[in-house]
Amino acid sequence: MSANSFRVCVVGAGSSGIAAVKVLAERGIEVDCCELSDRVGGNWVWGNRNGVSAAYRSLHINTSRQRMEFSDFPMPENLPDFARHDQIADYFAAYVGHFGFGDRIRFGTGVAHVEPEPDGSFSVTLSTGDTERYDAVLVANGHHWDPRMPEPMFPGAEGFRGEIMHSHSYTEEEQLAGRRVVVVGMGNSAMDIAVDASYHAAATYLSARRGVHVIPKYVWGKPYDQIAGKEWLPSALRWPVARKLMAAATGPMTRYGLPEPDHKFAQAHPTMSSRILDRLAHGAITPVPNIERFDGDEVVFTDGRRVAADLVVFCTGYKISFPFFDRDFLDPSGDNEIRLYRRVFHPGVPGLYFVGLVQPLGAIMPIAERQALLIADHLQGRYHLPGAAEMEREIDRHRRRISRRYVASKRHTIQVDYDDYMRDLRLERRRGARRPAGRTPADRPVASAAAREEIRA
CATH class of the missing domain: 3.50.50.60 (FAD/NAD(P)-binding domain)
Known part of the structure; x- marks a missing residue:
């Protein structure tokens, strides 16, 4: 069984989700993307039919288009430096069309439930009522959709x-x-x-x-x-x-x-x-x-x-939440605290990845693209995770840096500096390529694919 016979489910076709689908599809990995809306773009689609996006008519980007574009698909030069929401949404649609992976996206289909199975795979129940089995799940549902009101609300x-x-x-x-x-x-x-x-x-x-x-x-x-x-x-x-x-x-x-x-x-x-x-x-x-x-x-x-x-x-921000999980894998404290190795890998659930779950001082799109490359390398055995203890230490170091650097706020729990984090992802790909395989249970998706197929049969 080849590594590319893996089945992967990507949750969401916003800017992060389409970056992930594009990278996996180019690698020959079998990937399905579930998108509640009728088009890609997520928060950049004003009047999005998914009912959860937060665009408004006057919305423009705050990061210049030159720093926001994907590495292999420049934004049109006729766009202003700080383009409007519909121009950005059209860019994402053009990205999907240019690279030809639109057939991997199931529009009008949400993810209702994700359940890890004993064999290491995932049962994914869709909004259609169907349940499918996948070897890995990439969560790209965003973190600007579940509004946080003042807690407690002001008297009166x-x-x-x-x-x-x-x-x-x-x-x-x-x-x-x-x-x-x-x-x-x-x-x-x-x-x-x-x-x-x-x-x-x-x-x-x-x-x-x-x-x-x-x-x-x-x-x-x-x-x-x-x-x-x-x-x-x-x-x-x-x-x-x-x-x-x-x-x-x-x-x-x-x-x-x-x-x-x-x-x-x-x-x-x-x-x-x-x-x-x-x-x-x-x-x-x-x-x-x-x-x-x-x-x-x-x-x-x-x-x-x-x-x-x-x-x-x-304008009091958002909760980070994942309604398709039975229990809260990420935030046991209820305080938006996320424990992910390099902000991508769940150290306790092999095959569960997160794309775009960061709040950068810069744009999310190139970050999601680079995260997706790291995930694809892991799925194909080109990148290996460190041991469990080392992953936990890295997460703790990151949290200490966040607490020292930023003022205390729920919005800063997933904060990263764009340029520093982009460099870190690039260097981590090199480090992971040199590590030995299988040092931790989380580092086993490809190695266990054949075994999983035997269990299912």
């Missing part, structure tokens, strides 16, 4: 006479028109929605629990991420330079009425927006502190200010 919310919603439910500017809007949060979605509201709402308030460093999309006439974004440049040099650059480009955040950040630049996931600083400077958005409570049709802030509001939009 149950009696608030306006509307409360999560940013996941925001789709177009008409939801804001003529209303008094409070946007809660300081991430990218919060900035985008606040800017949209500043043009369409009767009044716009931006509520911040803590300060952030806002990065303009252009610095010195170039996309910000093309100045110091180099894989060979170590972070110890990159971030001190970037901090001086950002300070010169924007000045202190207090100049715009925002709170002083309690951390250095790059010690939290970046907030990218050129428009928010302009709208704040023109008084179109009023910055306010954190919410203290709701009172009738008013929102009361921690400094005692009150504003009448018709709509409060919580």
